[in-house]
Amino acid sequence: MLLELHNITKKYDNAAVLHDVSFTLKPGVYGLLGSNGSGKTTLFRIICGVTKQNTGTITYNQRDIHSNPDAFRSILGFLPQDFSYYPDFTGMKFMLYIAALKGINKKIAKKRCLELLELVGLEDMKNKKIRKYSGGMKQRLGIAQAMINDPEVLILDEPTVGLDPKERVRFRNLISSFSENKIIILSTHIVSDVEYIADEILVLNQGRLENRGASAELVNTISGDVWESVVEASKLDEILADYVISNQKHTANGTVLRIISKEKPTPNAQQVQPTLEDLYLYYFREDANK
Ligand code: ADP
Numbered sequence: 001m002l003l004e005l006h007n008i009t010k011k012y013d014n015a016a017v018l019h020d021v022s023f024t025l026k027p028g029v030y031g032l033l034g035s036n037g038s039g040k041t042t043l044f045r046i047i048c049g050v051t052k053q054n055t056g057t058i059t060y061n062q063r064d065i066h067s068n069p070d071a072f073r074s075i076l077g078f079l080p081q082d083f084s085y086y087p088d089f090t091g092m093k094f095m096l097y098i099a100a101l102k103g104i105n106k107k108i109a110k111k112r113c114l115e116l117l118e119l120v121g122l123e124d125m126k127n128k129k130i131r132k133y134s135g136g137m138k139q140r141l142g143i144a145q146a147m148i149n150d151p152e153v154l155i156l157d158e159p160t161v162g163l164d165p166k167e168r169v170r171f172r173n174l175i176s177s178f179s180e181n182k183i184i185i186l187s188t189h190i191v192s193d194v195e196y197i198a199d200e201i202l203v204l205n206q207g208r209l210e211n212r213g214a215s216a217e218l219v220n221t222i223s224g225d226v227w228e229s230v231v232e233a234s235k236l237d238e239i240l241a242d243y244v245i246s247n248q249k250h251t252a253n254g255t256v257l258r259i260i261s262k263e264k265p266t267p268n269a270q271q272v273q274p275t276l277e278d279l280y281l282y283y284f285r286e287d288a289n290k
Pocket of ligand 1: 034042
């Protein structure tokens with residue numbers, strides 16, 4: 001199983017939103033990390049064949065996915081960001097409907113739908129209307145429908161949006177539980193979602209693949225660039241205006257700032273161990289300061 005993107009470029013109205021994006025994925029869980037507008041959804045839509053790239057190719061096991069789109073679709077699962085469902089359908093009816101759309105034989109479909117609803121923890125809700133589901137339940141149903149064809153490649157666009165912390169943990173466990181022998185790519189702009197779950201993180205910044213690697217590897221690339229400094233009230237505004245600030249905490253001795261900077265920002269600044277959150281700000285500082 002090898003999914004390869006070669007020099008994918010996409011333009012809308014002559015403005016490029018993806019620039020020459022290339023990467024190769026083998027089985028594993030990948031987090032596509034980028035701020036809003038960085039091109040994550042566009043990239044997914046291209047992989048799923050919903051949108052066409054202007055240049056570049058995508059191959060799966062060395063075959064161009066566009067040469068036989070039906071074959072690729074049959075091993076692909078997709079949870080779009082704007083996942084739509086029918087509120088008056090029950091979870092089971094919805095799953096059967098998706099199975100029918102995918103051309104799955106009726107007898108097999110029923111068994112498969114029940115298995116999947118159980119896998120995502122919705123067995124007790126299967127005969128309830130979707131309008132009664134919580135946000136987390138709907139997202140789990142979205143994952144279940146994306147898994148209906150037992151996909152080798154599973155793409156989840158912002159799957160954790162709207163989930164509370166408990167639901168997030170449940171989601172992570174769910175992904176881990178079926179990640180074996182699959183290529184799973186999920187996009188997010190929430191650092192903690194990918195920190196624990198992804199084997200590798202791909203950083204997409206303004207349509208360019210900036211970096212990729214395990215969380216610890218990526219974080220290491222900015223070691224030496226994260227500082228903590230106690231700043232007195234009179235200097236605070238100046239420092240806040242001049243630097244990317246990852247955190248600030250008020251104490252009796254002044255404000256403790258966590259600062260991302262190549263140079264030592266203040267005389268008393270101490271280098272500290274960077275986190276993935278700091279790395280995110282390092283890449284997406286303009287967006288963060290908006
Ligand atoms: P993300 O998923 O990272 O938030 P998107 O892929 O949705 O990013 O968007 C990337 C850029 O492409 C944005 O500037 C967005 O406005 C633009 N864009 C996306 N879809 C279209 C479209 N159909 N027409 C024009 N511009 C688009």
